[in-house]
Amino acid sequence: MEPQLVRELEILHSQVCHALGDPKRLMILYMLARQPQYVNDIAAELDLPQPTVSRHLKILRERSLVDATREGASVLYSLADERLIQALELLRAILRDRILAQAELVTHAGPDADSVDQPD
Amino acid sequence: MEPQLVRELEILHSQVCHALGDPKRLMILYMLARQPQYVNDIAAELDLPQPTVSRHLKILRERSLVDATREGASVLYSLADERLIQALELLRAILRDRILAQAELVTHAGPDADSVDQPD
DNA sequence: TTCACATATTCGGATTATCGAATACAATTG
DNA sequence: CAATTGTATTCGATAATCCGAATATGTGAA
Numbered sequence: 001m002e003p004q005l006v007r008e009l010e011i012l013h014s015q016v017c018h019a020l021g022d023p024k025r026l027m028i029l030y031m032l033a034r035q036p037q038y039v040n041d042i043a044a045e046l047d048l049p050q051p052t053v054s055r056h057l058k059i060l061r062e063r064s065l066v067d068a069t070r071e072g073a074s075v076l077y078s079l080a081d082e083r084l085i086q087a088l089e090l091l092r093a094i095l096r097d098r099i100l101a102q103a104e105l106v107t108h109a110g111p112d113a114d115s116v117d118q119p120d
Numbered sequence: 121m122e123p124q125l126v127r128e129l130e131i132l133h134s135q136v137c138h139a140l141g142d143p144k145r146l147m148i149l150y151m152l153a154r155q156p157q158y159v160n161d162i163a164a165e166l167d168l169p170q171p172t173v174s175r176h177l178k179i180l181r182e183r184s185l186v187d188a189t190r191e192g193a194s195v196l197y198s199l200a201d202e203r204l205i206q207a208l209e210l211l212r213a214i215l216r217d218r219i220l221a222q223a224e225l226v227t228h229a230g231p232d233a234d235s236v237d238q239p240d
Numbered sequence: 241t242t243c244a245c246a247t248a249t250t251c252g253g254a255t256t257a258t259c260g261a262a263t264a265c266a267a268t269t270g
Numbered sequence: 271c272a273a274t275t276g277t278a279t280t281c282g283a284t285a286a287t288c289c290g291a292a293t294a295t296g297t298g299a300a
Binding site for chain 2: 001005006008009010011012013014015016017018020021022023026027030031045046064065081083084086087088090091092093094095097098
Binding site for chain 2: 274275276277278279
């Protein structure tokens, strides 16, 4: 593999993918995709302590995945790039199809004596 | 935020996004996007110990992001869903535009006495 | 300046991820 | 069966991540 692509993927990971590696950050991004929000509103909506939200926002901000604009004493955060949500929607579609495919397997093959079928 | 979407994003994270949270896994996925590969070939190409590659492949396999088919003593791995690369390409585009925008800032504003400009 | 509110940061501590080395397992050959 | 090749797993140590609590910073109003 070309060292050039290797380096680029390392940057892609540290600058973008790594930021998606936390469920709370995913939720924050989805919230901001709907409309810009203030820190306290995000914290209230997701039922998280404000410092936790600020820490996650910092990580997203440092990678330019969200924009922050001060409005008086508050700071309004917004999604920096719509394509971020497009990418996440692609991943959601993959997940959905995967779950559907597994459900088909169960439906068509049917539970038999050998395959245990206990939920969780 | 609806508990339903919250739950779905948690699954999206644990099943997909989390798997993208390692640079070596990104490289493996990009290698497999070009063509299916055997474990040892991946290890050689990325200059990684074989157990390390197997461990990462297991993580990808458990999430159905790659397919594994045994061929004699070898196991051929392939990308399970092209949309995974589509999503990564979207993220790469975001990263590229972000870097370009920052370069523009430097070019147009020009380095001045206040803004230090040391590489790395 | 002092207060009140909104946001950001720091600091342990607990959890989790990753690694290399050694080893175990699987498949083919003789 | 033993030997060889390819792949998978286990193990202990290191390192990274995340959290809550406390605290610091920033802004506007009185």
